[in-house]
């Protein structure tokens with residue numbers, strides 16, 4: 001009886017606490033150096049992303065959105081609710097696609113074949129992707145996204161937008177908001193974008209492609 005009461009009490013506490021939580025990084029704060037420094041992780045993950053989580057918890061409280069997943073909120077809301085949920089979704093996908101730097105990080109599996117088929121080669125895909133990120137005016141994200149048929153697209157999205165809003169599956173993303181790179185790369189956005197290839201965990205991207 002006592003155990004049951006304790007479980008019920010914990011449930012009450014849990015469900016009245018903040019619903020949306022800060023992503024726990026699956027690597028250490030220095031793991032991505034020198035591409036992304038410990039200091040950038042501290043601000044980008046610890047301050048910016050935490051800020052979006054806090055904002056969404058305040059905005060969603062007492063609304064139907066508090067029990068929805070991030071994808072559904074992004075698809076169904078607008079204004080600040082959509083912006084903050086979008087930024088959480090985008091950053092979760094961004095931070096979860098990284099691993100320690102490796103000079104031979106390359107696409108694997110069906111996605112590797114699809115990239116070669118559509119873009120000619122991985123190198124050509126990289127060039128087009130970086131160009132899209134470098135040319136994006138202001139704050140936003142460059143995405144590799146897939147249709148249900150497996151077709152790939154490179155797209156620029158402003159501010160907090162995400163491919164799920166177009167019914168596409170988000171695969172790979174480079175954050176081009178200045179807060180993502182300014183501490184490490186200052187105004188050299190193309191250098192930051194080119195360096196990111198070293199830390200992409202292509203197994204994660206392939207799993208997203210398989211899950212479309």
Ligand code: MN
Nearest residue numbers: 175177179180
């Ligand atoms: Mn960011």
